[in-house]
Amino acid sequence: MIERRDFLKGCLACGVTAATVSVASGKAMAAGSFEGYPDAMGVLVDLTRCVGCRSCEAACNAEQKLPEPDLAFDDTSVFSDKRRTTEKAYTVVNKYQVADKETLFRKIQCNHCTEPACLSSCFVNAYTKTKEGAVIYNAKVCVGCRNCMIACPFNIPAYSYSSPLNPLVKKCIFCYDTRLKDGKPPACVDICPQQVMTFGRRADLIKLGHDRIQANPAKYVDKLYGEKAVGGTSWMYLSSVDFDKVGFDGHIQNEPIISNVKDFLGFVPMVLSIWPALFTGVHLLATKNKDGHHDHEEGDHQ
Amino acid sequence: MHAVKRQMILGVTGILMMLVSSVCFGAGIPDKVTINSIQKYYAPVSFNHAAHINKLKDCGLCHHHTTGAQVTDPNCARCHKNSGAQAVVSCKGCHTAEPFTPEALKQQRDQQPPIYHRDKPGLKAAYHISCLGCHEKMHGPTGCQDCHKRNDGGDAIFKSGKYAPKAPAKPKAAHH
Known part of the structure; x- marks a missing residue:
C-alpha cells in the first residue's frame, strides 16, 4: 500500500x-524571441525606383555562375508572365500594372528571414542563418526532400529538377561566399543603376526606410514590408501602392513560421x-x- | 608606330576638348562632361552639359543647393537657404562611386548631425535617378542604350549580341 x-x-x-x-x-x-544578430546586414528595396532593366538578374547569373538563361537579359518579353525563382535564376523581376498608366517592377529573391522557415523545416540541418544575415545552405548534406520549398512563406527555394541523379535545392544566398562575408553588397545591389536596393545594417535600414516614408508620405504606403513579416526579414520593401497589388502576401503573419x-x-x-x-x-x-x-x-x- | 600616333591624336583631342569646355562657359562650367563610371559594361557618355543648361536654365534641378541657386525644397531650405555656391559642385564630389563599402557605411552612420544627407545615393544612382527621372517627365530618351551603348563586357553579362543564348527554350506546345 x-x-x-x-x-x-x-x-x-x-x-x-x-x-x-x-x-x-x-x-x-x-x-519571435530571436531579434536577429545585431550586425546582420540587409537590403532595403524601393519599388518606386525600379525601371525593370533586369541588370540584377544578369549580375546574379554571372556572380553565381548559373546556367545560360533561355532569353537574353535585355529581353523584356519575359514581363508578360509572372515568373518565380528557379534553379537557373535566383532572382527575377516581374512587372505589375498598378494603375492605368503606372507600372511597378518587383524583384524577387530570398528575403533572408531572421527566423527562417526553411531552416526550421530542414531535418538534416542544411540551412544556416549567418551572423551577417544571410540564409545559406550546405548542398553536400541536402537530401532533396523539398520540405524547405513547402515551408518557405515566399515560395523561394527552387529545385534542380533537371538533375535526376543529384537534385538539390537552389536559392539566393545573399552572395555570401563571394561578397557578403567580406562586407561587400551582393552583385544585384552593386549593378543596379537606380540604387533600388540600399545595402546596410538591417537595424539602420529600418530607420532609413521609415525616414524615407516620413520625408515623402504622399509617395509611399506607410509600411516597411519585412520589418515584421514572419518575424522580420533581412530584405525589406517600400512601395507606392498596396503590397497586395505587386505580388506580396499582404496578410502574412508577423510571427515566425516556426511559432x-x-x-x-x-x-x-x-x-x-x-x-x-x-x-x-x-x-x-x-x-x-x-x-x-x-x-x-x-x-x-x- | 600606330599606337604612338593614336596616343598623340587622343592627347591632342583631349587638350582641345578641355580648351573648348573652358572657353564657352567661362571658368569651371564644362560644355561636355564625360561620364564613365560604369565603363565595365557601357561606353562612356559624353554628356552635353551646355545643351541641358540651355534647356533647363535652373542649375538647382541637378545640382541641388551647391551652385547657389534658389533652394525650393523646404526640407533643404532649412539649412541651405542662404548657404551660397559651394566649392564642390560636381556629382562625384558628393556622391561616392562605392556607397556600400564598410567604410562608407560607417561614415554614413557616424555622420553629425545624424539627420540629413544620410540617404544619399551613390554616384551611379545619382546620375540615373536624376537623369532618368527628368527624361521620363520631359519625354527625353529613357532606354539604357539611348544614352550609353553597351560594350563587349556589357553584352557578355547581359547574354546579348554574340553572347546570346544558343538554344532558346522552345515553347511547351512544340513537344506535341
Whole structure:
C-alpha cells in the first residue's frame, strides 16, 4: 500500500515537473524571441525606383555562375508572365500594372528571414542563418526532400529538377561566399543603376526606410514590408501602392513560421518520455486496486 | 608606330576638348562632361552639359543647393537657404562611386548631425535617378542604350549580341 502510494506520488511529481519544465522552456523559446544578430546586414528595396532593366538578374547569373538563361537579359518579353525563382535564376523581376498608366517592377529573391522557415523545416540541418544575415545552405548534406520549398512563406527555394541523379535545392544566398562575408553588397545591389536596393545594417535600414516614408508620405504606403513579416526579414520593401497589388502576401503573419508548430513540438518529448511511465503506473494501480479492494469491500459489507 | 600616333591624336583631342569646355562657359562650367563610371559594361557618355543648361536654365534641378541657386525644397531650405555656391559642385564630389563599402557605411552612420544627407545615393544612382527621372517627365530618351551603348563586357553579362543564348527554350506546345 505504501509502495503504491509512493509510486503514485512519484508519477504525479514527474508529471507536474515535466509540465512546469515544458511551460518554462516554452516561454524561454517563445516565438519571435530571436531579434536577429545585431550586425546582420540587409537590403532595403524601393519599388518606386525600379525601371525593370533586369541588370540584377544578369549580375546574379554571372556572380553565381548559373546556367545560360533561355532569353537574353535585355529581353523584356519575359514581363508578360509572372515568373518565380528557379534553379537557373535566383532572382527575377516581374512587372505589375498598378494603375492605368503606372507600372511597378518587383524583384524577387530570398528575403533572408531572421527566423527562417526553411531552416526550421530542414531535418538534416542544411540551412544556416549567418551572423551577417544571410540564409545559406550546405548542398553536400541536402537530401532533396523539398520540405524547405513547402515551408518557405515566399515560395523561394527552387529545385534542380533537371538533375535526376543529384537534385538539390537552389536559392539566393545573399552572395555570401563571394561578397557578403567580406562586407561587400551582393552583385544585384552593386549593378543596379537606380540604387533600388540600399545595402546596410538591417537595424539602420529600418530607420532609413521609415525616414524615407516620413520625408515623402504622399509617395509611399506607410509600411516597411519585412520589418515584421514572419518575424522580420533581412530584405525589406517600400512601395507606392498596396503590397497586395505587386505580388506580396499582404496578410502574412508577423510571427515566425516556426511559432505555428513550436508549442505542439514542445509537447512531443514530454508525451514520449512521461506518458508511458505515467499511464503504466496508473494502469497498474487501477488494476491492483480493483483486485485488492474487492475483498475489502466484500468484507465491509458483511 | 600606330599606337604612338593614336596616343598623340587622343592627347591632342583631349587638350582641345578641355580648351573648348573652358572657353564657352567661362571658368569651371564644362560644355561636355564625360561620364564613365560604369565603363565595365557601357561606353562612356559624353554628356552635353551646355545643351541641358540651355534647356533647363535652373542649375538647382541637378545640382541641388551647391551652385547657389534658389533652394525650393523646404526640407533643404532649412539649412541651405542662404548657404551660397559651394566649392564642390560636381556629382562625384558628393556622391561616392562605392556607397556600400564598410567604410562608407560607417561614415554614413557616424555622420553629425545624424539627420540629413544620410540617404544619399551613390554616384551611379545619382546620375540615373536624376537623369532618368527628368527624361521620363520631359519625354527625353529613357532606354539604357539611348544614352550609353553597351560594350563587349556589357553584352557578355547581359547574354546579348554574340553572347546570346544558343538554344532558346522552345515553347511547351512544340513537344506535341
